[in-house]
Amino acid sequence: MIERTLKDYEAVAGEIAISQLRQLAQSLKGARVVHVNSTRVGGGVAEILDWMLPLMQDLGLDARWEVIEGYDTFFEVTKTFHNAMQGNPSILTQSMIDVYEKNNEENAERLRPILEEADFVFIHDPQPAILLDLCPNRRGKWVWRCHIDSSRPVRKVWKYLESKVQNYDASIFSMKDFAQPLPHAQFLIAPSIDPLSQKNCDLDQQEIDTVMAKYGIPDEVPVLTQVSRYDRFKDPLGVIEAFKTLNQTIPAELVLAGGGATDDPEGQMVLEEVRDASSGYPNIHVLLLPSDAHRTINALQRGSAIVIQKSIQEGFGLTVTEALWKERPVIGGNVGGIRLQVHDYYTGFLVNTPEGAALRMRELLRNPYSLQRMGTTGKQFVRENFLLTRHLREYLTLMLSLERGITNYVLTESSEN
Amino acid sequence: MEQHDIHQDNQSFGVKDCTIIRRMGGVDSAFNLRELRERLRNCPIECLYYHFCETLITPTFDDPEFRNDFALWAAQKMRDLALAERLGILNPYSFDDFEDMRERIIEIIDERLSDMQYIPSVVRGDEFMFMQAATVVFDTGIELYTPQDLIKRLPEMSTSSIYYHFLEARRRTTDRVDDFTFWMQFQENKPEEIIQALAQVDFYFLSLPELKQALIDSLEGLQ
Known part of the structure; x- marks a missing residue:
């Protein structure tokens, strides 16, 4: 503790x-x-x-x-x-x-x-x-x-x-x-969220770069990241589908980073499906992280241009809160607590389909000013409420x-x- | 609600703060205007208080276009802007009794229902859910001895303190004034200018940070 x-x-x-x-x-x-x-x-x-x-x-x-x-x-x-x-x-x-x-x-x-x-x-x-x-x-x-x-x-x-x-x-x-x-x-x-925890504290750029390099994630193109357990409700396959659509027009890297929890036996099965779907795509990085890899997750979120949380069912969605705190816009599923946190055009976009996610990824990556503005708004929103x-x-x-x-x-x- | 006399003597004023925790109102949700009317007729009065007053200190993304949840629901979910405007102009602090306000809201909805050819319903997820809240009041340790102390220490008060003493007080006290004014009425040299300045703040349509700033601005330079 x-x-x-x-x-x-x-x-x-x-x-x-x-x-x-x-x-x-x-x-x-x-x-x-x-x-x-x-x-x-x-x-x-x-x-x-x-x-x-x-x-x-x-x-x-x-x-x-x-x-x-x-x-x-x-x-x-x-x-x-x-x-x-x-x-x-x-x-x-x-x-x-x-x-x-x-x-x-x-x-x-x-x-x-x-x-x-x-x-x-x-x-x-x-x-x-x-x-x-x-x-x-x-x-x-x-x-x-x-x-x-x-x-x-x-x-x-x-x-x-x-x-x-x-x-x-x-x-x-x-x-x-x-x-x-x-x-x-x-x-x-x-x-x-705890703003001082390993997962949310400020990191210097050198540490972020080191983590990205460790996992072979190039820094020449924008990185999109979803952090979540390998769980069907988090729709990692939908994220991959959206990314593949995006990749037809914009070069980018996708990181799917998840850990296992001792009370989640289904995770391994979903992880295998994710690996199958990303096979043949060297710009999709599927990471299985230990449960204490909080600082690594922090660096991955901060090293990303956009954070995705395309859940089809969600409790509150703390990964969304974490991303907003790091001034990253979020493309999130239009469900559960994500709806409380992601406000279209202010802190990111709510989406309902892989197509919607691809559309908003493209829109944000084409508008760097929006990325920055939404990032600032998101952090203030978390400071006041979460x-x-x-x-x-x-x-x-x-x-x-x-x-x-x-x-x-x-x-x-x-x-x- | 019972009246709470927060003044320990006529000289000093102990600044308090409050927090609220929201809970379900114990009333079925409403999917259309007719259901809203029925639920409003029977809901605990605390639900009305929450949706008109306490909603101001709950987390929201931005400043909403209307200050009460019924008007917001009418605008955002029912897309009925005429109804939203009629509900939005209601000032809960202008009613002597919240039961009177309940009657007024139902009257407004009845008028609207009589204009309608059919009653539209919202989809699941957009229904109106009745809420209420528990308020816990506690001391801040800040003590005011003169009206000048109020001017000096307002900036360090939390927005929930401002809510408690300037808004919530109107529900607690029989003469429906804010706690600061109530306290200053007992001062030996009654500070008329300050009391007058507080009375002129048009509080109901301000967010709490805006209200705090408006109070600071209105008292600036006064003695």
Whole structure:
């Protein structure tokens, strides 16, 4: 875990934002907060928890992060949950439910004392969602945090999950479009990025050049990059198709850079399909990066003229936020949280097809002034809305709201005096 | 909402700040104007407050063309600019009671519905989703002792502080004035010029950064 303090963020987020966090956290000092997810590395959730924990601790909260363990079969089942929540046709059998429940029961044996004593428990995504049922003597407030685009889930799978999450005190979704009807308050918190992390901090040009050279990416022509897991919902094959169309008129390089996550067994299959589709195209670079290659990804994004995120389903799309922070326009799929971040002609373009992506790639590469203008606008947009300080503030606000009983108006103790 | 007296005594003014967290309004979404009317009739009053007032402190890409979410939806999703304009001119702070505003909105929609040959619907993804928010109020540690302190320290206040004391206060206080004015009324030498300057700021159509700047500008040079 990275050890940074709030003081480190003053220069980038502003003194007022940091001061707000400190004042807000006064009433929560000493509160025992536990986050539970299913992987410590890889994916947006692990990245968020990586910065959130030390900052909550810096604010005086007794925060900890627990990870559930499981065999491959468990993660295959939870991948089915994940896909089904995103609307991908999936079948949930009784034996899959048995694997899911048994695995969580084993984890509950280990985690129960910590979870039942906590003041606030945040359970991230479906993998550990059943833990609430397995902690009958819980005393704190339990919140289910859904990071997935769950706007159109497979009903049968959702029906099962719904029975596991309906007894939580509240749930959090990234966007209002993702929220499902539940018998408790459904809060909305958009994710964020850490501007000082290895993935987002400033890099000098020499380091960027070194990384590009290491992967054999020439600097004579513009580079377009998509950073994402090898996942069908990220549509890497659509990106390749768009790039091939672009390449008929403009010479360029395409980088597809993805890592694996321990809870994503489907990735290898998609990676093979991507390699097949790019075979015979030396200007398409398919990179499989280790989960800790944050600085490399940073350099690849900064070494690119345009960043692509042509997802056909997306949660929030933190890679979009990262690219905007680096002043790179984004061509993004017209789905999920990408719609919150990519605004046509301001921060990039939303597209629906590989043809649309090819069209916008060409338009941007022909207009260097637009590239620069959109880059500047994008960074300011992220600074105002999607930095971790806003994210942390909303978690604190949620905790205070839950602690006092969910009402529309809460005064903290010092304000009441 | 109950009234909160934030003034600990008649001399000093403790500057507060607030944050909000959004949540679903607990009302079905509306895909057309008739559904919007029905939902508006029954939605919690907090939903109206959110969509007219609190929406100002939620993240947006740029300054929207209208200051309330109903007008924005009418313009951007329904493509009904006439309705958007009629809803957009409503100033929530001019109503004594939000229930009165609810009636006025429904009246405007009824008028529009009576003009329509058919009721168009929006596609999924463009529906109006009702929201509400929880507000948490906390101390900033800034204490004002004189009206001059207000002039001096306004630039260091957050935009959410400005929202809380200058806008939200109008919902909290019975005489519907901002907290600064309310406080200064109790000063021994009532600073009429400053109170007058604050009263003249046309706040409702400004974004919060614009409002903060307008307040700073209006008080500049006053004693």
